[in-house]
Amino acid sequence: MAVDLLLGLQWGDEGKGKIVDVLTKDYDIIARFQGGPNAGHTLEFDGIKHVLHTIPSGIFHKTAMNVVGNGVVIDPVIFKKELDALGKFNIDFKSKLLISRKAHLILPTHRLLDAASEASKGKAKIGSTLKGIGPTYMDKTGRNGMRIGDLELSDWKEKYRSLADKHEAMISFYNVDIQYDLPELETAFFEAVEELKQLTFIDSEEYLYQAQKEGKKILAEGAQGSLLDIDFGTYPFVTSSNTTAAGACTGLGVAPNQIGGVFGIFKAYTTRVGSGPFPTELFDADGETMGRVGNEFGATTGRPRRCGWLDLVALKYAVRVNGVTELMMMKGDVLSGFPKLKVCTAYQYKGETITHLPYNIEPENVTPIYTEMDGWDKDLTKMRSPEEFPEALNNYINYLEKELEVPIKIVSVGPDRTQTILR
Ligand code: GDP
Numbered sequence: 286m287a288v289d290l291l292l293g294l295q296w297g298d299e300g301k302g303k304i305v306d307v308l309t310k311d312y313d314i315i316a317r318f319q320g321g322p323n324a325g326h327t328l329e330f331d332g333i334k335h336v337l338h339t340i341p342s343g344i345f346h347k348t349a350m351n352v353v354g355n356g357v358v359i360d361p362v363i364f365k366k367e368l369d370a371l372g373k374f375n376i377d378f379k380s381k382l383l384i385s386r387k388a389h390l391i392l393p394t395h396r397l398l399d400a401a402s403e404a405s406k407g408k409a410k411i412g413s414t415l416k417g418i419g420p421t422y423m424d425k426t427g428r429n430g431m432r433i434g435d436l437e438l439s440d441w442k443e444k445y446r447s448l449a450d451k452h453e454a455m456i457s458f459y460n461v462d463i464q465y466d467l468p469e470l471e472t473a474f475f476e477a478v479e480e481l482k483q484l485t486f487i488d489s490e491e492y493l494y495q496a497q498k499e500g501k502k503i504l505a506e507g508a509q510g511s512l513l514d515i516d517f518g519t520y521p522f523v524t525s526s527n528t529t530a531a532g533a534c535t536g537l538g539v540a541p542n543q544i545g546g547v548f549g550i551f552k553a554y555t556t557r558v559g560s561g562p563f564p565t566e567l568f569d570a571d572g573e574t575m576g577r578v579g580n581e582f583g584a585t586t587g588r589p590r591r592c593g594w595l596d597l598v599a600l601k602y603a604v605r606v607n608g609v610t611e612l613m614m615m616k617g618d619v620l621s622g623f624p625k626l627k628v629c630t631a632y633q634y635k636g637e638t639i640t641h642l643p644y645n646i647e648p649e650n651v652t653p654i655y656t657e658m659d660g661w662d663k664d665l666t667k668m669r670s671p672e673e674f675p676e677a678l679n680n681y682i683n684y685l686e687k688e689l690e691v692p693i694k695i696v697s698v699g700p701d702r703t704q705t706i707l708r
Pocket residue numbers: 293297298299300301302303324325326327328329578579583584615616617618619697698699700
């Protein structure tokens with residue numbers, strides 16, 4: 286049985302959590318393959334909004350198993366908070382939530398290193414979520430990291446101490462003013478580790494292999510978005526993992542020939558949180574309207590998201606890099622009321638018109654070239670079938686499908702589970 290993937294095609298926050306929750310009824314296992322608590326995945330149903338950071342978005346369904354894969358980095362303190370927040374929903378975490386022994390641990394000092402690195406960069410900062418993501422993946426690739434499986438060994442605290450001591454020396458090397466109380470952070474960390482140890486640790490690649498053999502349906506849940514990919518994103522303003530389809534293979538141990546559908550999810554416009562290039566960013570009333578109507582504030586950090594028109598150059602690139610087989614368009618409802626909609630189809634780049642993402646996407650090099658389309662007035666949020674769509678929305682969707690050469694199978698018209706329309 287093939288493993289399907291769902292991943293973001295822009296700079297994150299496309300609505301992955303919502304759609305994974307909607308699709309979970311068709312799957313036996315939901316597995317996160319990369320990223321960590323930098324992610325904020327929002328789900329809404331029965332009038333309640335939930336934000337998940339590390340726990341897969343299938344957790345609210347009775348039958349599905351949820352796996353945190355080896356490619357994920359885990360902060361026990363944030364994980365504990367997530368578990369606590371879900372306490373009232375009677376979820377049997379011990380049997381429904383499985384954690385890869387090979388997933389790496391975010392230590393309190395990784396978070397401090399993230400803060401020190403950002404402070405030292407001044408204006409050139411990445412605008413990271415300050416969750417320690419970069420330093421943790423650096424320790425992983427530097428072969429210094431601590432993994433979940435280490436917590437089952439008797440000497441894990443010694444290992445912890447030597448790594449944390451090294452981090453402290455590195456923090457002082459940055460020579461920036463970072464205030465912290467490490468003993469206090471460590472108390473919270475050790476307490477949270479004990480709670481984490483109550484959960485089930487597994488060799489997830491083996492588990493997923495057996496599940497596949499038994500014909501179980503698996504959906505891999507991505508975090509962040511393709512333009513934040515460490516290799517293919519807008520480097521250095523990216524995250525530290527492979528957010529694109531290949532990341533699911535390395536982040537779960539699923540072989541490339543076992544990947545089935547690749548579901549690419551995008552907003553009907555574009556947002557970005559943190560620093561870095563964003564060619565179609567708007568600084569006018571239209572951008573302000575998108576942010577306000579779309580409630581564009583980071584689910585993890587609360588920072589306002591930068592907003593702009595849909596960028597087809599970037600979207601085509603993401604579709605290609607991921608091998609997307611089905612598209613899902615989110616937040617079309619937010620565009621209701623714009624008399625005209627713009628879609629970027631090419632860039633003016635150093636005097637030339639180009640239709641690919643150049644190496645150097647600095648604002649001074651790149652000017653978006655737009656095509657203009659009619660907008661729609663109607664409120665989409667109460668619609669439940671494509672037959673109700675206004676003609677201008679159908680034109681928008683048909684145009685994008687033609688340009689992207691992939692069908693748009695889901696149109697989302699609001700944050701709730703029920704506001705999801707299949708085409
Ligand atoms: P993720 O990180 O990809 O899971 O996305 P986030 O949860 O960070 O951000 C998406 C936001 O948009 C959340 O607040 C969702 O509740 C909300 N959302 C998802 N789909 C829709 C939609 O179709 N319309 C509107 N208005 N909001 C949506």
